[in-house]
Amino acid sequence: MKLHRQLEMELPFSSYKHHPVFGYLIHCSKGAQPLKEWNEILLVKQIWRIITKDNSLWSVWVNLVKLKGQSFWDIAPKQSDSWGWKFLLKLRDKVKDHVGAEIVNGSIKYHWITNGGKNVPFSTQHVWIDLKSNKECVSWYDAVWFKGYDPKQAFILWLTILNRLNTQDRMMKCLPFQDLECDFCGSEADSINHLFFKCDFSLKVWKAMKNKLIYRGLTDDLQGIIQGIALYPFKRNIWCILNRLVVAACVYFVWQDRNNRIFRKEARSEDVLCRIICSFIQCKLLTFKVKQSVVVNKVEGIWEIKWL
Ligand SMILES: [Zn+2]
Incomplete structure (x- = not known):
């Protein structure tokens, strides 16, 4: 037994x-x-x-x-x-x-x-x-799997792009009598589109993080964001890395918080989530070796870090 x-x-x-x-x-x-x-x-x-x-x-x-x-x-x-x-x-x-x-x-x-x-x-x-x-040889492959990616976050981002997260809209197709609501805003059942980033909660988090990017031309919907990143093939410059890290971290931590709310009844505010994402990005950035440049100095200023 x-x-x-x-x-x-x-x-x-x-x-x-x-x-x-x-x-x-x-x-x-x-x-x-x-x-x-x-x-x-x-x-x-x-x-x-x-x-x-x-x-x-x-x-x-x-x-x-x-x-x-x-x-x-x-x-x-x-x-x-x-x-x-x-x-x-x-x-x-x-x-x-x-x-x-x-x-x-x-x-x-x-x-x-x-x-x-x-x-x-x-x-x-x-x-x-x-x-x-x-x-699937996709144009946005290196928007997810680039040198320096975080395995857990890249994996969730990949599932998100492929629309393979078990969001409420999918669950409702299997459980038609359940009336589910987004645990952040309650306006509708959550879906990939809603969570990334139509939902007021996640949009606030994404906008706060987007403000800390060097390249700010990204849109506010995940599909557009990934297309925007894929326009610039991965090179080992810091803004290329930063864009990818921030997108993956936002998706990962929003998804994690959504699950914590549903399964653990634990909720974090937008500000707390932003702080968590910031400290993750700060630690991650410091693992890269960089040469001093105007862009690197800018990143140091925005993210309050200092490369040795
Ligand atoms: Zn919502």
């Missing part, structure tokens, strides 16, 4: 199936799409655990009970296998070209091979980029 519970926790699909909300959404075509994709990414994580033989209960169980000494790459699905296990085996084709290994000090070290052929440590972000997003 204990083992069963532990496996449920380690297997993302089974835990979603038993979740009161996600369990329902998984059967609802439109709302389920982002979850399905995200779930696939999490299943790749489980595959990674099996092949790297980490010490998780899941990996030990699969190697002992399912594989019994056979290779994960060669084992054939049996009719009696659960659909979850069959699904996992199906994913092998997508994953196999991304798995690399080398011998380091006598032991095998695994790494993920990106679509560009780079060896990187395994992470769900890399899986997402390589298996899902890179298929």
Whole structure:
């Protein structure tokens, strides 16, 4: 029983199936799409655990009970296998070209091979980029994934641009009898368009942050903002980085606060959110190496930082 519970926790699909909300959404075509994709990414994580033989209960169980000494790459699905296990085996084709290994000090070290052929440590972000997003060669790719991006924030921004956040307008298609309202302003159900940045609350946050940009020609709607950024391909100059950091941080922290309001009943004011975004950007900016210039001095003044 204990083992069963532990496996449920380690297997993302089974835990979603038993979740009161996600369990329902998984059967609802439109709302389920982002979850399905995200779930696939999490299943790749489980595959990674099996092949790297980490010490998780899941990996030990699969190697002992399912594989019994056979290779994960060669084992054939049996009719009696659960659909979850069959699904996992199906994913092998997508994953196999991304798995690399080398011998380091006598032991095998695994790494993920990106679509560009780079060896990187395994992470769900890399899986997402390589298996899902890179298929779409979009002009705004580097507006999100630029050198110096914050992984969590870039990921949320990417989902936002692809309209894959579970906003209330999507939920209402699955739960038609629910009347949901934006937790910031209460004027309508939240949606990507509303949250970024038609809502009075998030618009105030965005405008305050936009005032701290060197390039202020960006509009007040996310689509326009991303198009505006994509007009200027990424170069390692500070204003290019600053634009991208600020947009991703605004989207991330607004989305985080929206979720905190719904799920934790915690609310922060616009001013507090702006302060949080500011301190994040200040810390992030200081991680870059810069050469002194008029623009760099301007950034130092606006953001009250000093590069050494
Ligand atoms: Zn609102």
